[in-house]
Amino acid sequence: MSLKAVLFDLDGTLVDSVPGLAEAVNGVLLEQGAPVCSEEDVRVWVGNGPQKLIERALQFRHISMPSEQALERFRHYYNRTLGNAVCYPGVREGLAQLKAAGLKLACVTNKSSHYTEPFLRQLELTDTFDLVLCGDEVDRPKPDPQSLQIICDRFAISPADAVMVGDSVNDLIPAEKIAMPRIAVSYGYHQNKPLDEHQPLQICDEFSAVVELCLS
Incomplete structure (x- = not known):
C-alpha cells in the first residue's frame, strides 16, 4: 500500500x-x-x-x-x-516503525478526552500520535465517519491515502462509508460481530502483521 x-x-x-x-x-x-x-x-x-x-x-x-x-x-x-491497562504485544515497537517510515499517525477513539489524555500519558504513548480525536470532541462519534473525515481534513489527505485499523465493526463501518481502506485485528473487542462483512484488507491476529501490511 x-x-x-x-x-x-x-x-x-x-x-x-x-x-x-x-x-x-x-x-x-x-x-x-x-x-x-x-x-x-x-x-x-x-x-x-x-x-x-x-x-x-x-x-x-x-x-x-x-x-x-x-x-x-x-x-x-x-x-x-484507568491505569489498569497494557499495550498489546508489539504495539510500541510497531508504532515507532510506522512513525520512522514517515507516516502520520492518528488515534481516533470513542473514549472521552477526560480519560484519553491521562490514559495515553500513563502508557507513555502521548508523543506517538500526530493527532488524537476523542468521542466527545465530535458531534457524531464512531460508527459515524465524521471523526475519520476530520482527521483526513486536518492531515490534508483523502480517505484513500489512509487506512483505519480497528477491532470492531464500529471502526470498520465509518471507514467503509468514506471508502477508506481498513484493517481489522482479531484480538480485541468485536462485540461478537463478524469483521469480514466490512471487507477489511486483512484480519490480523498480531499487531506486527498490521505494521507489515501498512509498510508494504
Missing part, C-alpha cells in the same frame, strides 16, 4: 483496557447491590463509549438508573482504575 497516514482505534486495538473498565463497572454494580460482571462480559460491551458501556452493564443486571447518574458513578471509579 502507498499510505500517508494510519488511523488507530485505541481500546481493543492498541491497548487492553478491559481490566480497568471492568473494575469501574463493578464499582457501580456493587453500589446498586448487584452481582459483579466478568471481564469477558465487559469485552463484549466495549466499543461505543463509557455511556453505552455502563448502560449495557446495568441492563445486564436489570438495574434502572438515570443515565447521567450512572455515567457519573462510572467516571468516579474509572478515575481510579
Whole structure:
C-alpha cells in the first residue's frame, strides 16, 4: 500500500483496557447491590463509549438508573482504575516503525478526552500520535465517519491515502462509508460481530502483521 497516514482505534486495538473498565463497572454494580460482571462480559460491551458501556452493564443486571447518574458513578471509579491497562504485544515497537517510515499517525477513539489524555500519558504513548480525536470532541462519534473525515481534513489527505485499523465493526463501518481502506485485528473487542462483512484488507491476529501490511 502507498499510505500517508494510519488511523488507530485505541481500546481493543492498541491497548487492553478491559481490566480497568471492568473494575469501574463493578464499582457501580456493587453500589446498586448487584452481582459483579466478568471481564469477558465487559469485552463484549466495549466499543461505543463509557455511556453505552455502563448502560449495557446495568441492563445486564436489570438495574434502572438515570443515565447521567450512572455515567457519573462510572467516571468516579474509572478515575481510579484507568491505569489498569497494557499495550498489546508489539504495539510500541510497531508504532515507532510506522512513525520512522514517515507516516502520520492518528488515534481516533470513542473514549472521552477526560480519560484519553491521562490514559495515553500513563502508557507513555502521548508523543506517538500526530493527532488524537476523542468521542466527545465530535458531534457524531464512531460508527459515524465524521471523526475519520476530520482527521483526513486536518492531515490534508483523502480517505484513500489512509487506512483505519480497528477491532470492531464500529471502526470498520465509518471507514467503509468514506471508502477508506481498513484493517481489522482479531484480538480485541468485536462485540461478537463478524469483521469480514466490512471487507477489511486483512484480519490480523498480531499487531506486527498490521505494521507489515501498512509498510508494504
